Amino acid sequence: MRERIAIGLAVGAAVLLSYNLYQMFMVLPDEAMQGAIYRILFFHAPSAIVGMIGYFVALTFSVLYLSSGKLRWDSLSASVIEVSLVFSVVNIVTGSIWARIIWGIWWTWDYRLTSALVCVLIFAGYLMMRRAIEEPTQRARLSAALCIFGCVDVVIVWKSIEWFRNNHPGPVLTIRTGGGTMDPAMERIFYLNLLAILLMAIALVLVRTRQEATALQIDSLRRLANAA
């Protein structure tokens, strides 16, 4: 059943992405100030949003693991973080490409860029740490702690750097500005691409959760064989 849902979501994401790509490159005009490069926004911002949602979903799963002790929540949390990390990296890479063309530099220590990088560092450490621990409950406990501390830290980093450094373009979506900053046709494709990326992320999480569950089963069988 879970496999069918994952395939359904992946197919949905693929169809939506194809439609969005057609709209982006064949229908929508270039942006007046930025030219063709503005299209990177359709992948840059949705990747950041999906990544951030993922970290806080993983935080919920980590709290659920600590309160229930069920390894299922740990597997879910690890899967969500892994997928979120991929989207965070996509966010940073696409942002760097945009910055190189618009600002003339690959990187600047702006608060959003810095907090995105800190996020990647924390959760890359999380994945490295998971690989270093073999015992599942110990791994789950440490992972849950790191996820909780990491999410709190991301919020603190965001607020701290926000006070001082800000080169990043401000919000353009109607939901943040009340309208007038983005063409409605462009905004429509933005939301459709956000949906496509979100569907893709959920499909990837389902696949990774299944792999995690299989890995746990193999691990318990191996332990059983060693004990016998």
Place this chain on the structure above:
Amino acid sequence: MPGRLEDRPPLRMKTVQQALCVARKDLAIELRTKESLNAAGAFAITILLLLSFVFDVTSEETREIAGGLLWLVFAFAGALVFNRGFARELPNECLDVLLASALSRASLLIGKAIANFVTLLVVEFLSLIIFGIFYDIRWWLHTAPLAASFLLATWGISIVGAVFGALTVNLRLRELMLPVIIYPLLIPLLIAAIEITNLLFSAQPSLSEGLLWGRLLIVFDIVFTALALSLADTLLVN
């Protein structure tokens, strides 16, 4: 009747007293062996000496980044201290005994954090003196705000170090994993500490900017200490 004072076990003390007891024990061991102090102190001084060859120590630019140099050294020296904090309890199953004792997990964690805090403060104080000599920095001009910022930042580093030192104590790659985990978490605290220290080393420090970063240090300390206390029972298990 359960809960009556006379029925409570004699070992049961208040959390703060228990934490101070653990800290006293750790500091007494540290004073006798000087394991962490020697390692972290020697490391900090060596790095400060090496950095003096990287930069022109008399230039104004070097003074402007002095806070960064100093806090990087403290953060790295801190990892050496935190690695030892719980690892010294491993021989003779001392950690299991501590966890099975009447000590609350929260007081064990806070006690270890206090011991880390004191050890790191000693290393910081020694480094600051040497730093002042090597880099010609008059750090004593603003002693009170500098001391307050050092106390706040060091407590933040110590509590995070104690939590993850406890969680990684049984790991095969403990020495490698602890820095990988704690440094990204410490970024906001280190940013604030560096900014305040740079301000205090400058000719005319801005009070409002300093207070803003000081507020971040206080928020970090409160949030992470509260998290550590609330998760102590769940995270520290035999």
